[in-house]
Amino acid sequence: MGKLFGSSGVRGIVNSFLTPEKACSVSLAVASYSQAKKAIIGRDTRFSGLMLQEALISGLLSCGVDVKVLDIVPTPVVAYLTKELGANIGFMLTASHNPSQYNGIKIFDKNGISYSDEQQQSIEKRIQEKNYRLADWKNVGKCTKTDATHLYFEKLKKIVNLQKKWKIIVDPGCGATFSVGPKLLKASGCKVTVLNAQPDGNFPARASEPTKKSLRDLALIVKALSSDIGIAFDGDGDRVAFIDNDGKFADFDRVLAAFAGYVLQKNGGGTVVTNVETSMCFEKIAKGHNGKVIRTKVGDVYLSEAIKKNNAIFGGEPCGAWIHPQVHYCPDGPLSAKLLLKALEEKKVTLNEFISEVPKFITLRENIQCNNKNKTKIVKSIEQKMKKVFPNLIETSMVDGIRISLENGWLLIRASGTEPIIRLTVEGESLKIATSIVERGNKLIKENSEV
Ligand code: MG
Numbered sequence: 001m002g003k004l005f006g007s008s009g010v011r012g013i014v015n016s017f018l019t020p021e022k023a024c025s026v027s028l029a030v031a032s033y034s035q036a037k038k039a040i041i042g043r044d045t046r047f048s049g050l051m052l053q054e055a056l057i058s059g060l061l062s063c064g065v066d067v068k069v070l071d072i073v074p075t076p077v078v079a080y081l082t083k084e085l086g087a088n089i090g091f092m093l094t095a096s097h098n099p100s101q102y103n104g105i106k107i108f109d110k111n112g113i114s115y116s117d118e119q120q121q122s123i124e125k126r127i128q129e130k131n132y133r134l135a136d137w138k139n140v141g142k143c144t145k146t147d148a149t150h151l152y153f154e155k156l157k158k159i160v161n162l163q164k165k166w167k168i169i170v171d172p173g174c175g176a177t178f179s180v181g182p183k184l185l186k187a188s189g190c191k192v193t194v195l196n197a198q199p200d201g202n203f204p205a206r207a208s209e210p211t212k213k214s215l216r217d218l219a220l221i222v223k224a225l226s227s228d229i230g231i232a233f234d235g236d237g238d239r240v241a242f243i244d245n246d247g248k249f250a251d252f253d254r255v256l257a258a259f260a261g262y263v264l265q266k267n268g269g270g271t272v273v274t275n276v277e278t279s280m281c282f283e284k285i286a287k288g289h290n291g292k293v294i295r296t297k298v299g300d301v302y303l304s305e306a307i308k309k310n311n312a313i314f315g316g317e318p319c320g321a322w323i324h325p326q327v328h329y330c331p332d333g334p335l336s337a338k339l340l341l342k343a344l345e346e347k348k349v350t351l352n353e354f355i356s357e358v359p360k361f362i363t364l365r366e367n368i369q370c371n372n373k374n375k376t377k378i379v380k381s382i383e384q385k386m387k388k389v390f391p392n393l394i395e396t397s398m399v400d401g402i403r404i405s406l407e408n409g410w411l412l413i414r415a416s417g418t419e420p421i422i423r424l425t426v427e428g429e430s431l432k433i434a435t436s437i438v439e440r441g442n443k444l445i446k447e448n449s450e451v
Pocket of ligand 1: 235
């Protein structure tokens with residue numbers, strides 16, 4: 001990727017990497033590139049949001065684009081409303097699950113789909129060349145505030161109707177779902193108790209990334225109040241995590257696989273998409289429901305592209321980013337939460353029972369130090385030697401690093417995008433199998449690093 005854009009737009013520490021000048025240059029370039037007439041902007045709860053929002057607005061207005069400001073809303077709401085309000089572009093100011101010193105800019109096209117790598121590269125080139133199309137002074141754009149979240153609510157109401165009065169604890173973690181998350185579930189007839197629902201960009205209650213560790217309080221409260229489920233979102237609400245009815249964190253891979261299985265069963269089969277790092281329990285479940293699995297690079301943009309291209313019925317990553325193409329191609333935490341509740345209702349099970357059908361495997365991870373210059377070359381050189389070290393390999397994929405499937409496990413070797421390391425991820429049906437794969441993978445990387 002370029003200097004400015006990563007796989008998920010622009011992201012970095014505010015006023016060190018991401019300055020108002022940079023934000024303004026992004027909006028100037030996007031407006032010039034897309035020749036947009038109308039844009040919408042949303043942001044998460046970070047303190048730097050307003051500062052960067054004004055910079056984006058300035059660039060857009062100067063190119064003659066009319067801007068509608070949504071204020072604090074989740075990322076999926078921006079994606080959905082970009083299309084629904086007939087805007088040519090949508091901007092979301094967020095650093096997702098990163099700590100509060102970070103912020104970022106995600107860009108959506110008129111269909112609410114994230115800008116692709118190619119589109120981002122075109123923007124980056126324009127910024128380098130300062131190739132902007134400023135409007136005549138009489139034709140600068142107009143800026144208005146608008147609240148259109150009701151359109152998102154109406155759509156979700158049409159898509160899924162809950163029958164049961166679920167007893168839920170919702171934890172927006174002081175992020176962008178602070179209002180939309182609890183409201184949506186209350187409007188669905190659930191009995192909702194909220195936790196950490198004050199908007200606060202310092203994320204004082206818990207880390208903005210929902211993990212087993214950061215959701216400890218939520219887990220305790222679900223148990224103490226004998227609730228049916230705990231639901232937590234990340235900083236911008238495109239990810240969701242669940243606490244089961246026993247107060248236990250629902251494993252990301254297993255709940256994703258169980259939900260994919262449910263969608264496949266409901267549709268009588270179809271294609272489902274996930275990334276190269278997801279547990280093989282995803283295939284095991286999909287296979288049992290007449291499903292075809294496509295694996296992509298890590299990053300929701302790649303999943304969206306694959307879902308669209310292959311007409312898939314569902315896609316998700318094991319960080320809680322689930323995409324439901326019947327609504328849109330943006331991962332959507334609140335929608336995922338509602339659809340999971342519907343799945344539990346239809347199957348008449350608790351979350352614990354829902355996940356129990358998914359097999360449990362052992363995952364091991366190792367990082368091997370390697371200088372930045374050589375890491376990609378080393379990963380490439382390993383490819384030819386795989387067959388010798390793993391004679392029983394069933395399949396090799398080069399979608400993102402090298403990933404090989406074995407009968408009772410798999411191995412993934414990837415050069416880190418940001419650090420001087422090679423990442424080794426292994427999964428096996430037992431600890432013994434996983435350890436044996438790790439040992440062979442580790443040896444292979446080390447031998448090739450010395451050459
Ligand atoms: Mg996010």
